[in-house]
Amino acid sequence: MEQVSKDAKTNPAATAGLLSKIFFWWLNPLFNIGSKRMLEEDDMYEVLPEDRSKSLGQDLHSYWDHEIQEATKELRKPSLSKVIIKCYGKSYAVLGFFTLVEEVIKVIQPVLLGKMILYFENYDPNNMTALYETLGYAAGMSACTIALALLHHLYFYHVQRAGMKIRVAMCHMIYKKALCLSSSAMGKTTTGQIVNLLSNDVNKFDEVTIFLHYLWVGPLQAAAVVGLLWVEIGPSCLAGMVVLMFLMPMQTMFGRLFSKFRSKTAVLTDNRIRTMNEVVSGIRIIKMYAWEKPFAALVTEVRRKEISKIMNSSYLRGLNMASFFCASKIIVFITFTLYVLLGNTISASRVFVTVSLYASVRLTVTLFFPNAIEKLFESRVSIRRIQEFLLLDEIKKNSAALPQEEKKDSSVEMENLTCYWDKNLDSPSLQNVSLTVNSSQLLAVIGPVGAGKSSLLSSILGELPTDKGSLKVKGQLTYAAQQPWVFPGTIRSNILFGKEMNPQKYERVIRACALKRDLELLPDGDVTVIGDRGATLSGGQKARVNLARAVYQDADIYLLDDPLSAVDAEVGRHLFEQCICGLLKNKPRILVTHQLQYLNAADQIVVLKEGHMVAKGTYTELQQSGVDFTSLLKTEEEEEQPPPEVHARSRTLSQNSVLSQASSVQSIKDGDQLAVEHVQTVAEESRGQGTIGVGLYVKYLRAGANILVLVLVILANILAQVAYIMQDWWLAHWADEQEKLSANSTIIESGRNTTQELNTDFYLGVYGGLTAATVIFGFFRNMLLFNVLVRCAQVLHNRMFNSILRTHVRFFDVNPIGRVLNRFSKDIGLLDSNMPWTFVDVIQLFLQIVGVVAVAASVIPWILIPVLPLLLFFLYLRRFFLRTSRDIKRLESTTRSPVFSHLSSSLQGLWTIRAFGAERRFQEVFDAHQDLHSGAWFLFLTTSRWFAVRLDGICAIFVTITTFGCLLLRDQMEAGSVGLALTYSVTLMGMFQWGVRQSAEVENMMTSVERVVEYTDLESEAPWQTQKRPPPDWPSKGLVTFDQVSFSYSDDGTKVLHNLKAMFRPREKVGIVGRTGAGKSSLVSALFRLAEPRGKIYIDGVLTSEIGLHDLRQKMSIIPQDPVLFTGSMRKNLDPFNQHTDEELWNALQEVQLKCVVEELPGKLETILAESGSNFSVGQRQLVCLARAVLRKNRILIIDEATANVDPRFWTREESTPTTSRTPCCRIQMASFLKWCSRLANRRRQLY
Helix, strand or coil, X not given: CCCCCCCCECCHHHCCCHHHHHHCHHHHHHHHHHHHCCCCHHHCECCCHHHCHHHHHHHHHHHHHHHHHHHHHCCCCCCHHHHHHHHHHHHHHHHHHHHHHHHHHHHHHHHHHHHHHHHHHCCCCCCHHHHHHHHHHHHHHHHHHHHHHHHHHHHHHHHHHHHHHHHHHHHHHHHHHHCCECHHHHHHCCHHHHHHHHHHHCHHHHHHHHHCCHHHHHHHHHHHHHHHHHHHHCCHHHHHHHHHHHHHHHHHHHHHHHHHHHHHHHHHHHHHHHHHHHHHHCHHHHHHHCCHHHHHHHHHHHHHHHHHHHHHXXXXXXXXXXXXXXXXXXXXXXXXXHHXXXXXXXXXXXXXXXXXXXXXXXXXXXXXXHHHHHHHHHHHHHHHHHHHHHCCCECCCCCXXXXXXXXXXXXXXXXXXXXXXXXXXXXXCEEEEEEEECCCCEEEEECCCCCCHHHHHHHHHCCCCEEEEEEEEECCEEEECCCCCCCCEEHHHHHHCCCCCCHHHHHHHHHHCCCHHHHHHCCCHHHCEECHHHCCCCHHHHHHHHHHHHHHCCCCEXXXXXXXXXXXXXXXXXXXXXXXXXXXXXXXXXXXXXXXXXXXXXXXXXXXXXXXXXXXXXXXHHHHHCCCHHHHHHHHHCCCCCCCCCCCCCCCCCHHHHHHHHHHHHHHHHCCCCCCCCCCCCCCCCCCCCCCCHHHHHHHHHHHCCHHHHHHHHHHHHHHHHHHHHHHHHHHHHHHHHHHHHHHHCCCCCCCCHHHCCCHHHHHHHHHHHHHHHHHHHHHHHHHHHHHHHHHHHHHHHHHHHHHHHECCHHHHHCCHHHHHHHHHHHHHHHHHHHHHHHHHHHHHHHHHHHHHHHHHHHCHHXXXXXXXXXXXXXXXXXXXXXXXXXXXXXXXXXXXHHHXXXXXXXXXXXXXXXXXXXXXXXXHXXXXXXXXXXXXXXXXXXXXXXXXXXXXHHHHHHHHHHHHHHHCCCCCXXXXXXXXXXXHHHHHHHHHHHHHHHHHHHHHHHHHHHHHXXXXXXXXXXXXXXXXXXCCCCCCCCEEEEEEEECCCCCCCCCEEEEEEEECCCCEEEEECCCCCCHHHHHHHHCXXXXXXXXXXXXXXXXXXXXXXXXXXXXXXXXXXXXXCCEEHHHHHCCCCCCCHHHHHHHHHHCCCHHHHHCCCCHHHCEECHHHCCCCHHHHHHHHHHHHHHHCCCEEEEECHHHHCCHHHHHHHHHCCCCCCCCCEEEEEECCHHHHHHHHHCCCEXX
């Protein structure tokens, strides 16, 4: 397998000094590169040794294994939470010390502030002792600010890294588990669910570690603040603390509700991603059946339910954020209302010490503490989901490699073997099967569709658990699956599959597997990269690569599941003689096949029917025994006589046809006349460049709201902020008026005078009104904003999905499934949950920062002097940071896609990977993909901290200037002004850097919007309906005419069909033959307009290029080469539009001989099929596809190599069945087997 990444640069963090680690100086070279050009993968640093996926995963796994053993002894369920605590608890607990120190500093700061304001309240120009003391307090405040700046970001860096470690280790374990899942476990989970675990659930560990320490620090800090407030304002502080404490259980309740919605949303997201996985995997079939609308309805319905849950949780989050926004105002209002009503007078020092103390504890109590609870509940849900997955049943291996001297003794022995795929079904998959295969024997297994042939191989592989009887496998197995599986990589890596390259052996294998000529024709030979799901290879090429992989392994026993079905007759004979009976002649081989012409070469033949072994013996013994088997053979061996009535139009093989057949066989042998087959390459994932434009923000917001709503949102935001500021200003104004009055009252000696007493009711009334306005507007704007932003995500998802449905099939051939799924899982996930609250946060913070600066400037105008240069420096720093940060975020997104692609690909080829014992190697590749992503994620974390440290450093300078500036201008300053200036400058410090960082975060998340918007503007295929509609009964005959038709899969691609001229007459049965890659399937693509052909194709005289795609595709039936079933009921698979009655469905199933099978299912037609129909055999799936075609009763039926997976007897019976129940049609059959076509030709049919 290919190396995942080039050798990365050594990580400078590993060798950085102490100061470099504190200030993140080691990142400077990267920022310099990022400011000059776009960052590439080569610029990333390698992941630190302690962050590697392998070591982290193995550590956690050893704890998990130990926990399972302990739980088994104690008869309890294993706890994943306990394992995480044991593995990471100690190192994480140490980080709690940072939090404690940080929160202690936050409590000390208001005390120092109070001491400074007291100096101004009792200002005496001659008291130098007081001045020196106050200079000390000022120095203390500045030191606290600088210490906070450094400590906070060091703490955040370490806790985020701890979260990353847990996530990476968990991903390692999930993938490792996925490789070991048993067949029964696979029925309980889906690819979509596993992708969701890996994309969304594990991300909760990144979030929970940030806030967890505040669960114990929060209450401690609150207790300290209560003590200090009691000293300052007496019992009135309790009222404020009661409100604060009331917020905590309310937030806990929110946390529980979040958890509830998260559980429900996760299930719906699983369903959506699973459906998307099926849609993307089966898009070719969906398009050919014109089934886009029912699938769109299915996804829309799941998405609607998902969005309703997301909307509810968003409203909760909106309430949460609004309560945080308003909390400080409500608390201060209640405290001072009570304080004044108790007969106290307010003063500047009391007001600002109280406000500062509440501010210091408010962040912890109303944001960090509830966030910790919310994330804890969310992560508990994720842990429970991951734990359920990790406890699923695993497969038990039963074969082992033999020592060199015993290689000749390899064998398979079965005695009275009975196996069930599903115990709930009455009939076993295999019943009382006994057989023995010894060294160098070839055992052929035959039987009709659903007889249990693949189940027999599955039981030997250990995939199908044994219920009764015995099974002994002596030797190492290798396996070629019925549905060929290739993984993204080169053809060579697919064949070698981890083995060392032996040129002579490799050459022998590719010759024996008839790949030599194909590899010569490919542009890059065997190092041609094949795309996701082998999109760049034809079906036959995939089958031969699949076989070559099995042959190249030096195994003891070979299990070959119908490897000859997808190739043409000549290649099939070559594979059988040169490979199965050539290279492998000295090995025990079990061959499942429908090609009965090869049976006389088998040492032993087993005939299966409905899981029973109906016959066993040599070719001669079975011929003599008179079992059903002989009739199968006769059908193949004896050419059927032409029917007596010969119409004028009938043709047998003319002399020309015989000549052309001979030449085509010759070309197969020497390969000289074959055109170079066009190979599609996998496009590299696009990565946006430069800044995110304003246009993208407009596109994003306009998706969820019209202009009027957006204007209302802006107004609500401004009003909320004005009310917020006015409340602070009114409090300062009140304190100033009170101070003036107190000063005047010392001069007037008379007793109580009404003119000297403030009208408390008036001041309290205005104060209360402003507080109410802040609360009302605060809540209203949040609800409105969250509604708009969730709608944006909903509309963009729908647009992207519709765009995906309407784009050309080629898009899916050149874009791996993981890349498309990444947009629907990770990017849409960000737009659903993270984007709304971050966006709202940025708007709130921006308005608050503007408000803070405006208030401070109105009190002390000269504060603008340091603010302006600092603001300019901020903007410069932000631009400098964003250039690099945006690239790193994009790299993080693009390095994440291969993790999902690798998982998806591994799950498709699970049996092959396990049969080859390649789990460890695939795990290593997964770890390498994870390490590459971790490298990008680590840079994302550290660059964010680099930026934040510098922002907070500048803010610390600003606070220091303001603090000492107040002392320098002490003669002109009033206590209230000093209090307001210093309080605001301190709050500005945390707020400014957070606001700038959040705005950068929004811009980073806009890359997800950019990626989604990119997929909303894909090039569409022709419209589904046009103004020119064919007549309702079209086509009434079924006459198909090709007039000078050329076809290529893309505008710049090589032509696959050249000036094709042909006519298929009504009711004719046409055989189209040709070697693998000759263009048989391309002819189907041209007919269905999967890409637009050049030239003209007429059906009953109607030019197909002039009508809508749905009008065209609905009038043709296809039985595809690869049978595709979808999750859902059998009824939905047959008739997604609900156009047919039950009777019609049962008749169709009876016609394809599936009625008995479906009747035995628990829910009959309502039985829900497993993912991709995996609870049916491949042949049965093919018959379901045939039943779909029968139901549609179209005049044109195309069978694309569908004979490959179904036994010949079925097709023979199907040929001879009177077609009174069916609509007479023109039948076009693609075939690799000339025998099929010679039979067709003998029945008055055309051969092309």
